[in-house]
Structures are given as structure tokens and as C-alpha cells.
Amino acid sequence: MSTQPPNPQLMGRTNVNMAVAQPKQKPASKATAASKAKMQMHRRSRTGCYTCRLRRKKCDEGSPSCTACKHLGLRCEYKRPMWWSNNDQRRLQKDQIKMIIKRKKLSEKTSSTTTTNQSQVMTPGAETPPGLSHSLPTSATFSDSLDRTRSASIDSQLSLFDFNAPPGIADYTEYNAQMHSSHSQYASMYPEFSPYEIDVKTERQMFVNDIPTRRESTISTFSTYHPPPPPEAMLPSFPADNGWDETYDERRESMAEENLNMNLFDFAHGPPSSIRQVAIELDEGDQRLLDHFISDVLPTVFPILETNQHGSARTDYVLPALQSNKCYLHCCLSISAQHLKSTMNIQGEQIDNDIMRHRYATISELCEALNQDTDHQEILEATLGMIFFQCSVGRYDDSLPDIPWHQHFQAAISLVQKLDLSRLVLEAQDHKQFNMTLTSWIDILGSTIQGRAPTFAHTYREKHLSSTNSSIGLRELMGCEDRVMYLISEIACLEALKKDGMDDIQLCQHVHALGDQIGLTEIGESGPKIPFNAQGVLSPKQLSKNMTSAFRLAARIYLCSLVPGFTPSQASCVGLVEKLTQVLEFIPSGQVGFDRSLVWVYLIGGSVSTAGSTFRAFFDERLMQLGELANFGSFGRVACLLKEVWGHVDGRFSPGGGEAHYVSWRDVMQMKGWDFLLI
Template identity: 40%
Template sequence: MSHAMPYPVMPPTMYNPTYTGEYTGEHTGEYTGEYTGGYTEEASSNAAPIEGPEDKTNERSFRRSRSGCFTCRLRRKKCDETRPTCNSCGKLALRCDYKPPHWWATAEERKKQKQRIKDRIRQTKVMEKHGSLKVPTSITTPVSPYDISIKTNTYINNVPVPNQSPVSVSGYNMMNPPQQQLPFTQPSSTPQPLATAQCLPAQQSLPTPQSASTEWFNAPAAYLSQPQPYSPMDAVGFGLPGRSLSWCLQTMVPIEESDKPLLNHFFDYVIPLVFPIVEVNHGGPTRVREILNALQNNKSYLHCCLSVAAIHLKTSMGMEDQMDHDIMQHRYEAISQLCRALNSKVGNSQMQVMDATLGLIFYHSCVGLPDDYLPDITWYSHFQAVANLVKKLNYAPTQFNVSLITWIDILGSTMVGETPQFAHTYRTKHLSGTPSGLQPLMGCDDRIMYLISEIACLESLKLEGQLDDMIVRHHISALSAQIDWTEPADKTMESPYNAAGVIVPEKLTKILTALFRIGARIYLYSLIPGFDRHEPNYVNLVASVADTLQFLPTGASGFDRCLVWPLFMAGAHSISSSKLRKVLAERVSALGYLGDFGGFGRMYRVLKEVWRVSEGSTSSSTSGSDTNASTQVNPVQYLPQTRQYPHWRDIMRKNKWDYLLL
């Protein structure tokens, strides 16, 4: 984002360049610029030597491992037997198996696996050598209007607030007389997380869009059109009933025969999986045409999609490391083609780079494994390159790219605790009522997403120590009031299906927006100094997420995978007795393998670790309190204290989980 990334740098053996200008082989540890090239045709020939049994010196130095992992046994290398991944496999990004893998059964399978390992080591070495980038010192071309960064000193006066009475925020002592305290009025659709508390002066009033949707969405007619109810049973082929998408498009993309199964898998399984809301809103055919055009004319995008298809095959078919070679081959080729496109003088090369880089971010976040051990570039490194590229464009990106950039920028900023790259642009759009196309893409009202951007700005300033507690509460009051303004006039929730069993997009959007609204409230209130998740108001707010989920179907036909961010915010601030945890576990089980990968699988993995660590810290705190109580005599000492929990972001950082939870 706009500040130094707090995440630790990946080990030198991992492919973790810093997007800046070109691949140079220097591991700077930061990602700060843009792609400008670097991979060459001679890359593989310059790769570092590959370790292997042919190395006589190593054979004399190390004896063959007979009790270590099977990968080291196959390579005839000494294994330190560290679990779950030994040091040798970890350095080379190899899968470490202590149980006999499928390829251990026959000599022929071992030979094939050995060759796959050699190829993977070669790719890793090449990526190490050519994987770092230099930082451009400045951006010389004029920028507009995407190059507007947030000005922290004007944040207070730039948050739009309704012209109404002052509001109050719980979480601090009530110091004013009772007549100066006002209850915080909360819409009835969600529990009231704010009770009576010290009143803060209202911010100066700024123009606020009317609540009527037709006045807010000052957009082209395409955004205002009312689509007809959509049946998921007609989704096959995106409007081609009875025909698969691959059957219709298999001859339209020039590709090697060996890669056709991956491309067909991408068409038939990955596209419907990653764009469920687009499909419901009848945008599937348009999106497919855009994807097809990119596949035909953008080699980097093509190999990105093939790599993603291999990842999904690996997950859905339980193929373990059988697909690793295909994943790395196409991932490596995607980066190589990306650099060639940057060095190209063709007029549309910048847009090709943007399409491919956004694909590398978005598709991988949708199908990536929680425990992906293969070398890759972090999502925020990719996105920094996209942001710098946008700032250099003399024309706006495509509408779909604008929507995708906004989605990644806003929710990604909450992952790293930093200001969104284009925060001021979102603020301007919020004030003017201009949508970014988020609702038809991911199901949430654009206004909620803009307010999440403002909350991320507030958290960034708080983490930097630029705001004292009173100012933080003041902002929370203003933003909470703004969230109220997004409440619909009719707060009634109902199933998104009509009597004929067909999904009505408007009903579905209402439910998804409500869940994102609750998630935004939880995220906002977690910034209150002294926040305690055990307070009844917050417990009820988290419980309302579980209640709202009941309106959506479970399993593969549901939309749980579209709700990764709000479910994460609610789950990360839930208590052990929260019914949300039980509901979430049931819905994960109903999803089957679909709940094991992508943003949803990663989200649930983080939540389980957050819950484990939090319950451990609570037990330690309780034990310590009991010990102190037995040695104290004065009951005045037994005042309740706010429980201290490790922040979910610290847990992710400790485990090196650079996840983008969309």
C-alpha cells in the first residue's frame, strides 16, 4: 500500500521480488515499483547448478537418508528430519513427505518424480537469480485522477457525515452529565453495538448522497438496469445450456495440445467459481468475452490462467504434488511473458501487463491453497506494480479493471493495516455518489466498500500514532453514522429465491450487503480504545452475522465463498461461546472441498489459529488472575480488566500468511 509493508520478507530461496522496474536478481525485500522487464530467453541457461545425485562431492559428504523424508531419500540427500518440512525441502520449495507418497511405489514413478524435482529446482534457482526488481526513484509522467494519495492532515474534515445530532461511541468512561449523553440510535436490522457514552462534538457537515439508490448510483444505464431473475441451473456455458464453455471456445485460443486440458478446466470450472455474482447478474457472457480476448492476445494472462487451472485441479482432484510441475511451469512462463510485454513498444502492452498482473492476484486468491509451499510473489507486491502502472496511464483502465482494482485495494488494505492506494479517489466517489462497479462484481454496495476504505485510513493513522484516543473515537462516531445512512428503508431479510426456485439478484445483493455492513461495523468498533469483544453489544453484533447467514443456502449452491471478508471480521472478533463459530463450522462442512482452498479456505485456517491462540491467552490470563486473587486481601483490587488478545494480523504475520481475503 502506501507505507512500508509490515510483512517479513520471504526466504532468499523463495521467489519474492520487489516490483519496481526490472528483474535484476537482487533481493531488496521490498516491492516498490513496476514491471519493466528482466527475464530473458537465456534465463534457464544461466540458472544455478542443480543439486542431484550426480554430485560426487555431496555423495561423499552425506550419507543417504533412510529415516528422513521421502523427497530427500529420492534425491539421496541427508535429511535433518524437521517436521512438517525439513530444511532441505524448505530451501528448495519442495513438498516434504514423511509418509510414503504415491510415486514411491515403483521405480518408474520415482524416476519421473526425480525429474520433476530437478525441473522445479531449476525453476526456483532461475527465479532466485532473476526475481528481484529495482525501485524507480520517481514517476515522471503526469498522473490523474488515479494518483491521488490520502492526505492525513485533512482526514478529519473529509469524512462525509449526515447533518444530524451528535452521536456517541461506547468503550470509554461516561464523564459528562446525563443530560449531555445521547443514546446511539442504531437501525433495527442489526443489534445495537453502541450504548450510552460520552458525547463527542459532531463533525462539520458535508454533502451526503440521498439514501435512494437511484440518486446514489449516478452511473450509466447498464448499472441501473434491472436484470430478470436468474436461475443457477442455466449457468452451464454462461448462457449456452447443454454445452460446456470449453466446448464452445476450445478452438478459439491458440495453445499447445498438451495444455488444452488445463485450458478446458479453466473454462469449465475456474471461471464459474471465481465470478458467481457476475454470473447471477447476467454479466457472465460479457466477462467471458473479455477473458477470451485476453487469452488470445496476452500470453502472460494465458499462462496465469493455465497455472491457476493446475492449482484448482490439484485441490479438487486431490492430486497432491502431481500438478506442481505444471503450476510452476506456467507461473514461471507468466512472469517471463510479463517482462517481455513490459519491454515491448506495442501500444497496448501496459494494459496487457495490468490484465495479467490483476489475474495473478485475483485468480490465485480465489483458488490458492492455504499451505502453498511453491515459490510465488506476494499479492501486495503485485498490486504495488498495478498501482504504479495506473498512475502512469494517460487514460482510465477498463471498467472491469477499475472494479477489480478497487476491490483488491480496499479489502487488501485491511489485511496489512495501511491506507488504500487510491483512498482519496474513493472518498471523492463517495461524496459524488459515483459507483465503481463493485456491486455487480462482488455483491456489496459500493458505498459500504468506500466506508471500509475510510475505516482502513483511520486504522492506518491510529497504528502510526498520529491520532489520540479522543480523535479516534470522534472518527468512529462519524463513520458509524455514515454506515447508518447505507441502511435500506426496508430492512426485512428474505430468501434470495423466488417461488420458482430462481435467484433474484436484488434480494441476494441485499443480504450480501447487509453482511458486509455488519463486517464493516465490527472492523470499525474494533478500533475503539479498550475494545472488549465480550461486551454484550459486540457479542450480539457478531451473532447477527450468524442470523443473517441463515437466509443463504449452504453448500456449493450457496454464496459463502463471496463472504470471506465479513465472515473473517466477525470470526476474528468472536468469543468461544459465539454461535457464529458453530454456524461457520457447519457451513464449512457443507462446502466440502470448496471450503478447503481459495480465500475461504485461507480465511478459516486463520480463524482457527486465531481462536486457538486467543483461547490460550485467555486461559493464561485467567490462571494468572486466580493466582493473584489468592494472595490479595483488598477486594478493591479485583476490578474487571479488559482481556488482551493477540491481533489477528500479528498471528498472520507470525505464520507468514500473506493472504488476500476477498
């Protein structure tokens, strides 16, 4: 693959500077400060705040917030916000404001009603109910048998399948829209999760015969703010009639957030920093790809990590790697072009050339570095990017040539061993090696895709058996508790032994033992709950608990499938799939939800769901809520795979359309020639 040499007489030079927008401290004279303040007051007097303008209400132009915005708890903005110039975003912002006003009025009404009822029943000497009881009902304020139900212990090999299903949730209405609110509204309360912006500054200097002529400078701003889930989100709501006094202690304990370790990961680029400056030379076409990667691809890659350590993946991992790691840069530009093609439905030679040009450059850089046996950390970053970023882009029927993910992973394994990361994982106390954590996630779930034992299964086993320091950061990175992931690794090892000829009796004994181990991870768990507090702010801790419950049930299904004579129509399997469907109800859906972080769970549960299972209707609903995002990345691939599996299981794809025998999802992948990493 060749490129045209630059024209020595006329050549453009491009420098790109990226930084997380931070308040700049510059010395200024008193006259300058007064002048700026006067200009800003003049601008306010002409316009009012943009929130009042959107509502078409008169603004008293109070500082720092006008009276109307302060009363409603709205974000008062005198500087032109990003949503103002986009009609769709402006309409969404208006709907959000209406929702906040409606919730405010309902809260005031609830508070008034509660106060009236208390005055009627309060007797002398009675204690005043806690102020929290005036909040809207949430999962933390409602207690039912679902919170206290967990899978029954295993008494025998056959009783492995006898799990107590929680009560049905058909009586729950759709998730109450009043529980949702804009994240930015609570920025002052939760500054560590506040949205911020990334500024990409592009400078172009034109030279003619080495003499500088025209100079251009442009700035592109990318915001990390995401709108809240739509009102029609699907999480179940709860009855308004709660026993406040009886559940207060339980409510207070369940809503107490853990202290998050904001510096959990070592990103191999030095200590965490609140600002990053990156200088890269790119032509105009590649600059467009980089802009798209930062604004559209990057926010979708680590959604769980974003809830725990907002912005850390961008500022401490991706942006520094883009500057210092040329191989990683080519990888990201290739992924960006692939994402553009699939999301914008762009066709033609140009976009295909962009994909293949950077893909080829990435592979060339990787091979050269591997041959020189240098820069192991940088090569590992790029290799993991080639594997994991692919899970967010592309369609199942992509026809452009590429290297299978597991061949990339073989190189990653070699690099992990050269860097001795598995030993560092065993010795780590507080900080986790980010590259090793991401490697472990791919290793464990990727091994289940291929039906083999994980490469670093011994490391996971040692961590699982460790009485202390058992985490390697899997929960913070991807949502599922580390202990459950270790047990999925053990199940994959058992499947590999089954393939090697383990006898049925010994196999069932191991299934029994692993079932017991899964049960131990449920001790003390109260069941899934709505992962939002009364103000509509997402609780990372509760979200992780819900996701862990989903992975745990998928692990049970995976384990049960190893038992000789297993079929999806068995009552035990049907019950597990139904219970999984109920747990998934508590995972936020839609384009800002977390369904795309549960691809493996959907694969395992969906592959054994029968024709009458509620799972299928639930999955179709989630597809509709994702919209176009459901068609690409790993989620799009698993959706196509499940449709094929269901066609065979239901007999639609069998000769004559009669009833078909159980067909595993791996058999279907092999028949279709698919080689996907479904995580």
C-alpha cells in the same frame, strides 16, 4: 527453465477453437430439412423424452414438449442431455424432478384451499384477492419486525456500539426445499440468465517430413448450467399463515426486480458479443489444463457477476484475453494446474512443474512487457489475474515459491496510473472499467488486510461524496453496494492514521462520524430477506441487499475495533457478531452458494467471535456444506486462520492453557508467517 526443441521430422500442430454454442444458420434444401425431421421423429418414437425415461413413465412424445413435462413444468429433452451419462447427475436430476412434482402438488393444494376459504368469507361487492396470493409464501410475502429493524442512530461516541439487534430467528425451520428449483426450468422466462455451452474444438494434424498425414478432430463441451442448491439448504423459511391482503402491496413492491444493465462493464476487448471464437496452439498437457480452467475454475471466479450478467465474464473478458494475451494465458494455465493439485489431491513432480512452468512464464512475460512499457491493458489483465484467481485455488500450506499478492498489486497500481483509469472512473457515466472495478475491490479490502490506506482512497472518497454517478460497479461485480465499500476504505484510512499516532480523542471523533455515515446507508433498507422468489429463481437484487447488510455489519465491527480499549467480549461487539450471524443465514450456502464471496466478512466477524458465540457453530456448518471446497482458496485460508485465532483467544494455545488476552488476526498471521489476501 528450458524445454526440449521440437523434432523437425515429426511434429504435431494443435489448433483450439472455442465458441459459445449458438444456433447455426445454414441454408438447407427442403429435402434435407424433411429428412432431418423424419430422422428426429423416428428417434423420438423409439425413445420418448429423456425426462420421462428418467421417471420411467410413458411419454406421448408431444412436440415441442410432451404432455407430462408440460403439465409439471419440466424441461422436455429429446436430445441426449449431459446429465444422462453420469449416474450422480442423473440421480440429482431425478431428485430435482421429485421436488418440482411435490411443489406442484402443494401449490395446487394451497390454491384449492385458498379458493375454498375465499368462497366462504367473500361478501357481495368484495374485491377478488390478487392472483399472486396463490403463490407459496416467500420473504416477499412475509412481513415482520426484522424487515423494519435497522441499527439505531449514533447519539454519542459510546453509543456507536448500541445497535438494536433484530429478533431471533431460532423459531424458523430449515429452508423449505420446495422454494428451490432448477434454473433451466425457467430458461424461457429468464433468457438472459439461461445456461449455455462453450465448445472447445481441438484439431491435431500430424506431419512427417512436412507431409500431412493423420488428422484428428475432437470437441469438448463445457456447460454453464449449475444444479440448484440442495434441499437441506439453510435459509430460513416462513410461516404459511400470512395476511395476504395486508401485505400484498409491500410484497409486490419488494419483488419488483430492477432493470439490470447488461452492458455495464467495458471489458477492454470491444463491445459485448454473443459469440467468441478463440484460436490457440497448445500441446496435449496444456490443453488439459485449459479444459480444466474453463470447466472447473472459471465458473467459481465471479459468482456474483454471473447472477447479474450471466456469461459476460467468460465471453467478453476471459475468452478474448486467452486468445490475445499470452501472459494472461500462462497465468490461467498456472492457476488451473494449482486448482487441479488441490482439488484432485494430485501429487508429484509433473503437476508442480506445470504450476511453476506457467507461473515462471507469466512473470517473464510481465517483466518483459513492463520493461518495454507497452501493452498496459494486457499486462494489467494478467496481473489482476495473478492476484484474484489465487483467491479461488490453492491451499493455505502451499509450499511452491510465488510472489506475494501485494507485490503484484504494486505493478497493477502503476499500470492503472499509466492508463489513467482513476480519472476515467470519476468521469464515467454508464459504463464501468472492469479492470478498475476489480482493482478497487482488491485495493479496498487488501488495504484492510495490511492495515494501510487504500491507494485510490481519494477516488473512492470523491465518488462517495458525489450526489450522482457514485457507482463504479462494485455491487454488480462482487455483491456489496459501492457506498459501503467506500466507507470501508475510509475506515482503513482511519486505521492508518491511528498507527501514525492520532490521539484518542480525535480518533473517537472520526469513529463517531464514520458510524453516522454507515447509518446513512441503511436508510430505506428493510433488512435481509430470502433471495428467491416463489418459483425458486434467484433475485440478484435481493442477494446484493443481503450481502451488503453483511458487509455493513462487518464494517461496523472493523470500525469498533479501532476504539481504544476494544475487546471482543464487550456486549456491544457480541451483539454485532450475533446480528451478523443472523444476516448470513440469508446468504445461500453450499457448493453453489456465495460463502466464498464473503471471505472478508467471515474474517472480520469471526476474528472477534467469543467461545460462546453462535457464529462459530454457524461457520462450522457452512464448512460442512461446502465440503471439499472449504479447504482451498481464500475461504480455506480464512478457515485455518480463524481456528488459530480462536485457539489463542480461548486460551488453548497459551502456556498452561489458561485464559489468554485478545490476539488480533493480524498478529496470528504474522506468527504463522502467512501473507494471504483474504477477499
